Amino acid sequence: MIFETGKKLTSKKLYQILKEEIIKLNLKPGLSISEKGISEKFDVSRTPVREAFLLLSQEGLLDIYPQKGTFVSLIDLSQVEEARFLREHMERAVVKLACTTDFSEKKLISLEMSVKVQKMCIKNKDYIGAFKADEDFHRTIFEGCNKLRTWNTICQVEMDFQRIRMLTLASNLKVDDITSQHSALIDLIKNKKPEAADEIMKNHLTMVNYNLKKIKENYPEYFK
Template sequence: MIIKPTTSTTRDAVYQALKEQILMLDLPPGTGISEKEISVQFGVSRTPVRESFVQLSQEGLLDIYPQRGTFVSLIDLELVEEARFIREQLERAVISLACESFPEAPLAQLRSNLSHQQVSMKEKDFKMMFELDEAFHRTIFEGCRKLNTWAVIQQVNVHLNRTRMLRLAADHQWDELYEQHRLMVEAIAGKQAEKAELLMSAHLHLTIADQTVLQEKFQAYFK
């Protein structure tokens, strides 16, 4: 990948590209990276790479050790659980709002998303499934005019997202995930707030159930 021009846009492009590689597990936890190799890979100077490293370090995705090197951070399960807790409180509240009033356009988007999820399941495309999962939840916030709340969630989500991606990559049986999404859409359309909240809570507890299995299978990825 060659990234072209201006300092701020170059830095932002390097930052976004590296962050996506980390979240998508193209750069797995524990992987060592250097300013030199990344600058060569992206065809940029070391300055935007160094600035991107600092930003990713502040977000907990990179560990920078002077004289030792820079490594993709291991997944911290305490931070995973804290992010899940925050998401559960906010997402339960938002899906309850959605059951009170939800426009037809985003409801149609949710149904379209479900159709695409079925395609990703057939193709066993875990990256596509992750992106659809994210889009599904974001659409609920958007339909409730709570995109700033969604942005808050994204600030604490990085470790949780890596466990979600790991789970999708390790196990292509996504029927339960899909079924929970489908029932959420039914609950929103039927204005069943209590049912929707329970579904959302169960949905976000899937990460807890998966943690033991993931730790055993990918021990080197966790703190």
């Protein structure tokens, strides 16, 4: 990633950059970071860094301890499950809606492109690209059902869940299942089969429960 530096970099932009780096695991759980180090890296004063740190701590991505330091938060499995629960029920509802309303051909093409990109990224071990394509796929279903604000609400509470998904892709756990389920969902939306789509989405969003044990074995230091 090419970072902006200097006066152009506001606290909000810095917050977005750091948030993305945490979710991508470029800033790993438990890592110690400092206002001084970040301000020097991005060539900004400490004020926007302090403001960005505060926003990230409010979202649970940073732990700030006075007199001790600031650390990228460890992954909280209770928050992972809460976000997974929310996504499962919202996405099952929206995919059924996609099957019973006039889901546009343009959005179906976008879904197909997302699956192609995801397969290519997985083949090339580009897990960040695969993660983005996965997000694009799910967001497109919400967009196609005129429920983008619902998607944005989900995104506000799923930081730890997103980090688990990144670890799942990086660990190469059942990645073929992910893309095959995406392809199946496209066919079911096309053929207006809401009950079958509901079942696939349910299975799709409970896969994380089966991957957690292996992920915790591989990255025990990342968890609370």
